[in-house]
Amino acid sequence: MWSSLVARTFGVAVAAALLQLVMVIAFSWPAARVAPRDVPIVVAGPQAAAVAERLDRERPGAFDVRTERDEAAARAALTDREAYGAVVTTPSGPKVLTASAASPVLAQQLTALAQVLTQPGGASVSPGSASASVVEDVVGADSDDPRGAGFGALALPLIMSGLAAAVLLTFAIRQAAWRAAGVVVFAVLRGLGVAGIAQGWLSLLPGSYLAVAGVMSLTILAVTGTVVGLAAAVGRAGFGLGGLALLLVGNPLSAATSAPELLPQPWGEIGQLLPPGAAVTLLRSTAFFDGAGAAGPVAVLVAWAAAGFGLLTIGGLRGRVRDEAAPEREPAIA
Template identity: 75%
Template sequence: MRPSLAARTAGVAVAAAVLQLIMIIAFSWPAARTEPRDVPIVVTGPQAGVVADRLDRERPGAFDVRTRPDEAAARAALQDREAYGAIVTAPSGPKVLTASAASPAVAQQLGAVAARLGGGAPAAPAEDVVAADSDDPRGAGFGALALPLVMSGMAAAVLLTFGIPSAGWRAAGTVLFAALGGLGVAGVAQGWLSLLPGSYLAVAGVMALAVLAVTGTIVGLATAIGRAGIGIGALTMLLLGNPLSAAASAPEMLPQPWGDLGRLLPPGASVTLLRSTAFFDGAGGGGALTVLVAWAAVGFALLAVGGMRGRTREEPAVNSEPVTA
């Protein structure tokens, strides 16, 4: 017996309300619970142990404090993306080193630490070793890049799925869209908005790989399992990937294990690799590069599976045609 129109209407409304709550939680919860959690920083100098003990006592669980032999080693740790900041102790007083390019939010937290280290005296001086772009010092523009990349990748996946019947041509369209999208977005981000420094081609390559990972995965799912694949891929990228990307903060600022999960999804990996490429000459981007390549490879593997299934379904129909004399 088919359900009544009233029951179907109620079911759709309830499902939409549940989805709405999930979206609110997915986007608002990480933002509302953003705070330092084992953020790696380094300390050096004669009072390094004292400072480490004080940080652990005053902010338990906030920082993962590591020691370095001298200030040069501390600076190298920031430039290699091994740490977000450093505290250099000296007889004249402590000095705080930050890398706002890695995360303006963490740099702000370390600025507060510098004020407390002063102990009523003038705040410990802070030096930005690897600064964010001067036209986007708070990282607001950079943080806004993740969602459009995901949304445009989803839109392209839908167009390719419904507009191109052949799996092979869908794959070609995905690659072409990724290449054009990478060049275009990098041009806007660097040339017009001035959000990112570095090599244009390198930044465009990262953008293209990010688009390829998102669009390729959704197109592959849709080709392999049908229209439901679009929903699965879109929800994964939008409801999980985007809010957990930590584009406006840092993975260590999110509740765990969500921060670590965000690094394994294309939006979070894209943010990490883009920061590394634009500001740190690629340092610390190897893991993110592997994640994006893996997602793109899975997407194209699914495209191949879906294409083979489509040919298998077509063969019996061809073979069953009557042979005419």
């Protein structure tokens, strides 16, 4: 008896310590390894080929450079979310276009890069010179959140509230159908509320209130539906699986404060296949880019929500079978 308690105590303590280490690594490692990796940018103008060659030579692997015919095409690439920035060569020197709404961190890096680009003649541009690069923010972040700190802080509360709601709904509502209805009602109400706070009080996001609220609701539907479905299918272990996938892995890889191309690969791409990363990308597209680039993240969130409700349906059917087979017993989580 005593030895069993000792073994259990030490086992739990060791497991908790390991979990803490995993959490520190999961949240700190991506942030500590932020660097540009195949970041899509555009170069245009008469010296576009020379600029692209220098970028590839001096920053190998940092940028995925494509050339466009003129400044108008370069601007379109930014507003369509096909590139994070552009370099337009002109007779008076390079002109750098950024889109801080897509990533304030990348916009800052591209602004710094503007000071070391070549002039049309090939000489280095010095800060403050008459021909120094001009920088223009084509799609700017919200004026009340220019560094994107407030925007980056939105992702974690959405995930945590979705997890908490999943636990409450699972234990408070036994019937699978009513539990599913509770998930939908919570997602709608939570989305409307968070969008109201983000836009009306904190002024973090521009754009249509209903569109932003729709993104918030879809995100919460995917998170809460997934965890509720996992709990119905595998029991209480589903809460742990959901927290592991969505909070411990998904949140650090969401690139809410950076960009997927700044994270170590393939983790940046994997993060976009999880609800937190898809939600961040979709929210940027909806609030700042009139929906450009929204199709992919919408498909990801819908797929997670559908999978969650599918698991909930399976769990509900299994629970009904158990109830019919043993009506005298209290049914387990279904």
